[in-house]
Amino acid sequence: MIEDRRIGFIGSGKMATALASGLVEAGVFTPDQIMGSDKLAEAREAFAGTVGARTADNNAAILEACDIVVLAVKPQHADALLEEIGSGFTPRHLVISILAGVPTSRIERFLPDGCRVIRTMPNTPMLVGNGAAALCKGSHARDEDLALAREIFESAATVIVVDEPQIDAVTAVSGSGPAYFFYLVEAIIEGGIKEGLPPEQAAELARQTFVGAAELLAASGRSAAELRKDVTSPGGTTQAAIESLDAAGTRRIIADAVRAAALRSRELGAQ
Ligand SMILES: NC(=O)c1ccc[n+]([C@@H]2O[C@H](COP(=O)([O-])OP(=O)(O)OC[C@H]3O[C@@H](n4cnc5c(N)ncnc54)[C@H](OP(=O)(O)O)[C@@H]3O)[C@@H](O)[C@H]2O)c1
Numbered sequence: 001m002i003e004d005r006r007i008g009f010i011g012s013g014k015m016a017t018a019l020a021s022g023l024v025e026a027g028v029f030t031p032d033q034i035m036g037s038d039k040l041a042e043a044r045e046a047f048a049g050t051v052g053a054r055t056a057d058n059n060a061a062i063l064e065a066c067d068i069v070v071l072a073v074k075p076q077h078a079d080a081l082l083e084e085i086g087s088g089f090t091p092r093h094l095v096i097s098i099l100a101g102v103p104t105s106r107i108e109r110f111l112p113d114g115c116r117v118i119r120t121m122p123n124t125p126m127l128v129g130n131g132a133a134a135l136c137k138g139s140h141a142r143d144e145d146l147a148l149a150r151e152i153f154e155s156a157a158t159v160i161v162v163d164e165p166q167i168d169a170v171t172a173v174s175g176s177g178p179a180y181f182f183y184l185v186e187a188i189i190e191g192g193i194k195e196g197l198p199p200e201q202a203a204e205l206a207r208q209t210f211v212g213a214a215e216l217l218a219a220s221g222r223s224a225a226e227l228r229k230d231v232t233s234p235g236g237t238t239q240a241a242i243e244s245l246d247a248a249g250t251r252r253i254i255a256d257a258v259r260a261a262a263l264r265s266r267e268l269g270a271q
Contacts, residue, residue, distance in 0.1 A: 002028055002151065008066030010059050010081065011073035012036030012047035015098055018127040019070070020051040022156030025129070037062045063088045068148070071097045071107070078102050079110075086110030094145050095138075096152070098122055100175065101268040104138030104164060116141040118149040121170045122157060124178050131157030132177075134170040168269065172261035180257065185210055 009016035023029045034053035038044045044055040073081050078099045095117045104117045117138030125131045133153045153159045185206050192202030232238045
């Protein structure tokens with residue numbers, strides 16, 4: 001339990017609600033230590049209903065009531081938000097950003113000198129309390145700020161700490177990563193249908209195979225390569241599939257896709 005602190009979410013949408021309810025469930029904060037603001041009434045109602053916390057229809061109320069402020073609007077709304085509230089921050093606030101692709105230097109430009117910023121890159125499985133997140137420090141953040149942010153994100157994600165230049169690689173691996181797996185599920189469903197399964201059954205089998213394989217990977221403590229070799233008997237069906245993937249250069253194609261995401265992340269961060 002983090003005592004004597006108040007955490008406020010500016011933008012009380014999907015990610016804020018997931019993180020805030022994770023904090024309550026994990027016992028890190030009580031609902032009365034949490035607040036959310038949003039310009040949308042439905043978002044405020046959903047946040048209050050799910051988290052049991054107070055909400056406000058103006059962002060200044062968060063700065064006034066909270067010493068930890070999570071920026072959780074969409075990245076395209078970041079500049080407008082920071083124009084509006086940036087000068088209201090003081091060094092007593094710890095600013096935690098989940099704005100994808102927005103560098104700490106860009107956030108700091110809107111804040112009074114000396115404000116502490118932690119940037120995070122979460123991913124959407126955080127919505128079900130099973131995310132992966134990376135954290136990095138802005139120029140004035142301290143190690144204890146990082147430790148506090150880690151405690152907050154660990155309520156809904158596995159957390160690593162990186163230097164900010166590595167955030168683009170994180171974005172490419174775990175930020176965009178869920179989409180690669182969904183893409184693979186889509187392709188396997190299509191393959192199953194072509195081999196004669198009804199679409200619903202192909203979808204059910206593919207989904208459960210991913211869920212089960214993911215749990216096995218997480219629970220077994222063994223590497224993906226070892227688990228793959230376990231199910232690949234010489235001359236068997238899995239080997240036929242892996243050979244087909246290798247012949248098409250699938251490993252290189254996926255590594256290229258990760259690289260494309262990292263490059264795009266660097267481009268967006270430079271804008
Ligand atoms: N790595 C990832 O895969 C990942 C996944 C999800 C989210 N994220 C990050 O998480 C952040 C939030 O995403 P989300 O999916 O939770 O978004 P969301 O559900 O759209 O929530 C954002 C909320 O903020 C509101 N808002 C916009 N401008 C505001 C302002 N100036 N003051 C107060 N509220 C404002 C929005 O209202 P309107 O709809 O009216 O604008 C919306 O209700 C994003 O920055 C995104 O980059 C990252």
